[in-house]
């Protein structure tokens with residue numbers, strides 16, 4: 001089994017860059033280098049020889065260091081075929097199912113559109129590692145800049161189908177803000193509380209939020225709804241019944257007909273009802289009703305959620321410059 005070693009580098013405001021090493025071959029790669037200087041310095045310090053830059057998508061805080069690192073290390077630049085024109089220095093364009101090797105370690109390309117129109121992830125199956133870019137975060141998901149909710153949901157489904165023990169490396173640190181939002185929705189979810197508090201304790205102690213384990217997200221991430229039990233006493237939500245598909249905040253559990261999506265005030269409002277309702281019911285027609293007045297359960301939920309969390313949602317803050325939620 002080919003194993004890789006991953007070092008995490010925090011750069012910019014809240015970006016992560018990943019340095020991947022395949023010791024047996026002495027080959028290394030850099031994932032999503034938003035900036036070159038700290039990356040090159042760290043590589044020098046480690047004595048790792050970079051063969052490839054792996055780019056999940058075209059946003060500036062993922063590819064900003066490409067050209068300088070390529071110039072310094074004379075390496076290949078691997079990126080999504082669908083965004084090749086926007087990946088500086090790209091030498092290898094890949095799509096779904098293609099393989100990228102590092103020594104005898106192999107990553108399968110997963111096309112993960114939704115955050116951008118052509119983003120990809122790098123799944124090192126034998127090592128149980130996924131570099132997901134800006135699609136999935138702990139207790140949250142990426143903002144939809146170019147993709148559709150349908151694409152985002154399908155990308156999340158693709159990740160959800162990976163082995164539960166997969167270690168996920170996302171490109172930003174958003175765990176605490178996502179936890180604030182998610183706990184407003186799932187106040188009775190003990191798994192979420194345990195998961196979120198563990199992140200909070202670690203991050204406030206100077207730790208990092210990656211990698212996180214996919215199985216924890218299956219139990220706590222609102223964007224993996226409707227599989228999340230509303231409370232420990234409830235079983236997972238059925239996926240093929242529209243009346244049970246919308247997120248719990250809409251009170252779907254107690255209704256006989258499909259509820260209208262709540263009118264959320266931010267981009268989450270566009271994502272959430274679609275992910276939780278229409279897209280989750282694969283093959284069924286999308287609800288066409290306009291959002292109705294908040295239900296009693298929604299009003300209760302809003303009361304419980306903090307105002308700030310509702311304004312921001314898990315993906316609304318602007319971390320730096322134009323690289324919003326990238």
Ligand SMILES: [Zn+2]
Pocket residue numbers: 057059115134325326
């Ligand atoms: Zn991005």
